[in-house]
Amino acid sequence: MSDKHILKGSLQAIILQLLTEQDRMYGYEITQKVKQLTANELHLTEGALYPALHKLESEGFLEAEVEVVENRVRKYYKLTSEGKTEAANKALALLESFRQITQLLQIKPL
Amino acid sequence: MKLTKEQIAEIKGWISKKGFTEIDLQYEILDHMVCAMEELLEKKPSLTLREAFDQVHAGFGIFGFLSVEESMQKNLSRQIWARFKKELKNLFFTDDFILVALVAAILYFTAQVLAQHAAYWFIFLSLLSFFGNGWYLLKSQKMTLKQAWRYKYVKVLNEVGFGLYIPMQILIQFQMRLLALPVSYQLGILGSLAFVFIIYSLACTRVARWAFEHYGAHYLRYGQL
Numbered sequence: 001m002s003d004k005h006i007l008k009g010s011l012q013a014i015i016l017q018l019l020t021e022q023d024r025m026y027g028y029e030i031t032q033k034v035k036q037l038t039a040n041e042l043h044l045t046e047g048a049l050y051p052a053l054h055k056l057e058s059e060g061f062l063e064a065e066v067e068v069v070e071n072r073v074r075k076y077y078k079l080t081s082e083g084k085t086e087a088a089n090k091a092l093a094l095l096e097s098f099r100q101i102t103q104l105l106q107i108k109p110l
Numbered sequence: 111m112k113l114t115k116e117q118i119a120e121i122k123g124w125i126s127k128k129g130f131t132e133i134d135l136q137y138e139i140l141d142h143m144v145c146a147m148e149e150l151l152e153k154k155p156s157l158t159l160r161e162a163f164d165q166v167h168a169g170f171g172i173f174g175f176l177s178v179e180e181s182m183q184k185n186l187s188r189q190i191w192a193r194f195k196k197e198l199k200n201l202f203f204t205d206d207f208i209l210v211a212l213v214a215a216i217l218y219f220t221a222q223v224l225a226q227h228a229a230y231w232f233i234f235l236s237l238l239s240f241f242g243n244g245w246y247l248l249k250s251q252k253m254t255l256k257q258a259w260r261y262k263y264v265k266v267l268n269e270v271g272f273g274l275y276i277p278m279q280i281l282i283q284f285q286m287r288l289l290a291l292p293v294s295y296q297l298g299i300l301g302s303l304a305f306v307f308i309i310y311s312l313a314c315t316r317v318a319r320w321a322f323e324h325y326g327a328h329y330l331r332y333g334q335l
Contacts, residue, residue, distance in 0.1 A: 027138060028145040046142060047171040050135075051181030058185040066137070071115045072144055073137040 011044070011052045013094045016061065016079065016087035024065070024078040027053060053077060061086045111151045113144055117159055121147070124163055128175050135182050139175060143167070190317060197316040201309055214305060 018033055019025060025033070030053075031044045056062045061083035066075050079087060113121075122140050146166040151157060157165070167174060 026141065028142045045171060046169060047173070047177045050138070050178045051185075054182050054185045058189045064134075066134075069141075070112065070144075071118050072141050074141045075134065075138045 010094055011048060012056060013087075013090035015049075015052060015056065016083060017091055019062070019077065019079045020084065020087045024076040026074050026076050056083070111148055111155070113148055113151075113159075118144055120159065121163060124160075125175070132179065132182055135179060139178065190321065193320055194313055194317050197313040197320075198309070201312055214308065 014034065015030060018030060022033075027046075027049060031046070031049060034042050034044050053062065057064060057077070060080060062077045063080050063083075064075050064077055066073050068074070118140070121143055122136070125136060125140055125143065143163065143166055146169070147159070147162045150162050150165060151159075154162075171177060
């Protein structure tokens with residue numbers, strides 16, 4: 001499994017977590033924030049980010065608002081009340097998975 | 111480097127040529143492209159606008175914007191189906207279901223009479239048409255609670271009429287075969303088919319109403335900007 005696959009599986013949790021820290025964000029801002037927080041290690045591709053955002057929106061975890069910024073329309077995403085609960089659940093589930101994987105990887109051969 | 115209104119309009123044209131149909135996706139992608147291109151042109155000022163566009167577009171992968179649009183369409187159909195299932199489920203737990211059952215029972219007994227006297231179908235269909243027209247008249251007016259209930263009753267009756275139409279057509283198509291069956295069997299087949307179509311038609315109407323309101327509000331917000 002490549003780093004890309006691990007990231008794809010965690011993408012929704014990452015988006016929800018970023019939105020708990022910041023009230024609202026737009027797509028490009030999310031990609032930049034991930035780059036910044038991981039010191040340019042992780043790159044979210046647009047082809048993965050937007051489908052994930054739209055899926056979270058269709059599931060009712062995110063709501064969108066639009067406004068005009070610098071001669072263009074910008075779509076901001078923010079967490080709904082269900083999204084806040086989902087963010088906490090997803091973060092916990094992801095941390096638990098990482099804890100289990102870490103434990104598994106630390107097994108020393110006999 | 112900030113892009114001008116004219117440059118943004120040019121980029122919008124290039125994005126439109128890629129065949130986008132969803133307005134909100136067009137705007138979202140445009141904003142993303144402009145942000146990324148502004149950053150790229152800041153780092154490499156020698157690039158032309160088109161070169162910057164092509165470089166940022168390449169970041170979307172080999173399928174370009176297509177994968178994003180496909181996912182958006184998948185989400186839309188997922189939303190519609192989820193709503194349809196929800197409405198179907200709700201129908202069994204609301205007063206609409208009782209109303210449908212009541213109307214279906216009345217129709218069942220009416221059908222028993224009609225089965226014996228074919229000429230009464232004319233009166234029956236005329237009444238259905240009358241209620242159907244009444245529904246359109248009531249729809250265009252503001253209603254009191256009593257009127258609203260009547261509207262609901264007429265609406266359900268109209269949908270029941272629509273639900274009966276298709277089974278009736280099936281019945282006519284297979285008339286020869288069905289006529290060999292006892293009347294109670296024929297009514298049973300008609301009743302079962304009608305029930306399925308009534309529930310289906312009620313769920314479809316509700317989903318359509320929800321979709322018009324939901325997506326109407328969704329897209330209208332762009333018109334206000």
